[in-house]
Amino acid sequence: MTQQSTDAGDLMSLCRRRGFVWPSFELYGGVAGMFDYGPTGFSLRNNIVDIWRDIYKRGEGFVEIDSETVNPQEVFRASGHVDQFSDLMTYCSVCRSPFRADHLVKDIFENPDVLSPRELDVAFAANGIGCPECGGALGPVEEFNLMFRTTIGPGSSRVGYLRPETAQGIFVNYLNLYRYNRDKLPLGVIQTGRGYRNEIAPRQGMIRMREFNMMEVELFVDPDDKDWIRYPEVKDRTLTLVPNDTGEPVVMTLDEAVGKGIIANRVLAYFIHVTRELLVRLGVDPDRLRFRQHLEDEMAHYAADCWDAEALLSYGWTEITGIADRGCWDLSRHAEFSGTDLTHFKMYDTPRETEVERIKAKRRELGPRFKADAGRIASLIEAMTPADIVGGRLVLDPDGEALEVGDDLFEVVTVREKVSGERVVPHVIEPSYGLDRIFYTVLEHAYEYDAAKDYAVLRLKPEVAPVKVGVFPLMEKDGLDEVAREIHRSIHSHRVEAYYDGSGTIGRRYARMDEIGTPWCITVDYEALEGEHKGTVTIRDRDTSLQKRIPIGDCGRIVGELLEGKPFDAL
Template sequence: MSSVNKSAHPFDKGRLEALLSRRFFYAPAFEIYGGVAGLYDYGPSGSALQANIIAEWRKHFIVEEGMLELDTTIMTPASVFETSGHVARFADWMVKDVKTGDVIRADHLVKNVLEARLAGDKEARGQAAVSTKEDEKDKKKKKKAAKVTAVKLDDDVVKTYESTLAQLDNFSGPELGELCRKFNIKNPDTDNEVSEPQEFNLMFASSIGPTGQHPGYLRPETAQGHFLNFSRLLDYNNGRIPFASAQIGRSFRNEISPRAGLLRVREFTMAEIEHFVDPEDKSHPRFKEVQDVVLVLLNRHVQSSGSTGSIKMSIGEAVAKGIIANQTLAYFMARIYLYLLKIGIDPDRLRFRQHMANEMAHYATDCWDAEIHNSSGWVECVGCADRAAYDLTVHSAKTGHPLVVREALKQPIVTEKEVPEFDKKILGKTFKQEAGLIQKHVESLDEAALLRLKEEIAKGSTAIIIDGKTFEITPELLRIERRTFKQSTREYTPNVVEPSFGLGRILYSLLEHTYWSREQDIERGVLSLPPVVAPTKVLIVPLSSKEEFDPLVREVSSKLRRAGIFSRVDDSNTSIGKRYARNDELGTPYGVTIDFASVQNRTMTLRERDTMDQRIGSIDEVIATVTDLVEGNIDWAEACRRLPAYDGVQAVD
């Protein structure tokens, strides 16, 4: 899109939310029944926007990377999540208002109270000056919502609060309780004390079958479906590693206190990738293509020191310095960054934050979150984790199904080792039911222990001790011989690098990043959505409702459809300016106007949303130009070189 000054008015979240509600991007589910916190329905524009975000995700990752797409079941037997560790560890810490019983997520309580106090300190120090009545009104509203009181804090207290907030994700439940006591943190809604933090598992429990004999859960992530189908995926990929599987689908988390719109919901759409890789080789064949991509990085050591200072660094340098663990993890971080920019996220409000030790998921060895800044602060929207071999290992151990790769070696590996051989007839006759215990013990010995045992047996009988009991072993019972083995295949459990996208959070952040209002019409907003994700690409505006316009409107609509361009016709009786303005609210990037000259001369004007600039050309020229614009083949500057400016005099009455 063309550049345009969007800073005429400061961002107004209230106006954005009013627009999204009024134009039905999304709304609380079951609203006429009073609604349920954390559940939302998407309207026409919101559904189309999400579908376009998903379509671009599919192109950017599945198509570009040649991934294997899955669609696995949502309802999952409890045994799967017991094995994966979710039943025991997929939890957040919550506190209760000791008088009302209201439940609050502990880390959010600490964060909101300390941030409100810091905001009050800035207010008291005169660092939050207001310049207009509108700003002052908005400021008072925000102060009330955040319980901000203008109180100056000691400099040491300010530093302590800032350091605590920088490390907040690293605190355990008991440590959060200690912070509440240390800083006298209460429920800001009631000013009541809160209880000690308690763990709350976030999964929705259910049951499978008419009698409920099979306990189950709604999945909190799509990942387990990838791991359980690994053998089939590997076979589909002709037994070759590396490869990636991908899935877009619904997940469910029983959030403690969902109060931030689409940023914290109980049902949401995820897009997840599981990239299976050789644990001994985590290089990526396409790493050179992204090694110069520069990211804003906030590593775990900086956070642990109580700071939030980030650095800009190329992906290549970050891997070379060991800041990012390996090429594959770094490659996907770069690809995540490029995807988010492509759909319209502001690069100046995007960073990658590394997880600290205590916040790391039980399955991860390293993890970076793509965090997007919006009116709620920095919000995790994409996680990129190295899950090592955890999931495949635990599921294989539980089920006995080998979730491994068997790789033919180009050069066979020849090894020699000591091998114990029992005379099972004599062993069984001598030790009866304990024979198996002895055999298992000896076979578990390492090379050095077997050599010592071999030397002792060569001298005569020897004793071995198992669980405090002594057994006499003679040469007739056991021989230990050195043998040569030729290994033609290598068997290993692959590691997994997982990028996981919360699409609702990305969608909402995108709406904030692209929202603005014109100086001459502050009440009517504009969504500068990129054409690739905009719900409607082109608005068709006939200047008149006369029947003579109908054939041309049908022709333009048909040609745009054949070009794969989604368009809408607005032939209402309102002025053309109002018609364009209300579609600017929907993020429609282009509009074409059919006037009386169009009927006579087969010309048509093309309008660009952000600048309101208009060009003119023949119908086919305009359709070809707008098609190239929507597909990203040209920008608005090139469109202006193709089509002359519209001076407003071509129309014939």
């Protein structure tokens, strides 16, 4: 049943023909790595976003924001993208081959990626390093940053970048969000939006885009509590994991994976599961879905642990979602670069009271003896701890000259201290969904082509299908068209898209709907007008081609029920 190797070209052709996606700027020859969404595609994409939002906003109670796509340079200095997201490149002056400059000196330097372009130039000359391809001289080392750079405002005083991920917009709003959440963790924030990466060579259609859509979730949690309240509900569910120690797929329960230390913690495990549920609900084939742990050296500069949801596409296993434990990296960095405290005040369940021994100066004795210096000496005494007392005496050091004081001037007292909490930098769990890749995966996994009949069907889940129901008159005359238009009007709404089609033969119209994945079609035939079936029409199921007769007046209700998940057989 399942198409073994979907031809990406055939599917892309269908996508263009049927209004799913179009290569951008085709009118002017096109730009690699950029695509526009057509009406059916955008509808499908919106449906995907709606379901994602349903899971995180309604299901988990997360809040949604929207932030700017152009960010000042400081943001990406803090995030590390200015330094980490660029590669130092050099080009052979003879054969023009490009090379990562730091890779060429990795045998010479312990840590070549800290070298500056200038230092690398010098290193090439000093060590006689030439082009690995042809031996030619290497050109000057240049920085190639994958971020699109711009300036904010007139002149070029303020450098800005188009964001390479939406996440930073959430991190820079941490304090606002934290207050909005009334100073509590966990704090879940979601955002959809575009990110931009100036890919050197975009390939593989929608898989590597220069301007792409993300659905990002940032969950701020207590670093000492990486459990999740709903974890027990899902702990016995199984999924396919590819841990980075063996690299071999294994099927196991979440609890087993956490227990064996394969998945770092429960909250990460929970959201890996949530991701699986979401992707399957959207129509990703469970048999072509796995979760692969990043290799140690593959982890992003910010990640503590990272799992990719990978889908098997005609391009091979492809990352469609990354679920990372970013630790405290982002907030620590933004705190450092902005000079602002970005912490969570973690209240203890009960304030911790401890008894501590402190040294207390006898100010009554000090005053008369030291006059004006008394206050200073008192604070010096109180800065000491009981452990500093030797033979009942303390040695102070005012102005570099030793001063010994006896216990007539101080006493050891026991005080009760109350600590009601501590400040911690929240850790961030980030499920980051590549919307365009998910969109493409949903299409590829839904696509089925029968070469014998030259017939293509998109077996989209009804929930994501751009058009829910096609409405046809068997022939566009004799009043059949009027009945069909009336049915169309009664069903078509902003939630349920219905499509009226009266042109061409009936088979052609079914074929058109099958090609955009419309799950059901209603046809008004002559029996609707007279005879024993008067007042009824047929409804056809895309995946089986089976038809049932239903009363005209019930069409809207029945389509609604089918969308709710009622099986077609049960009609």
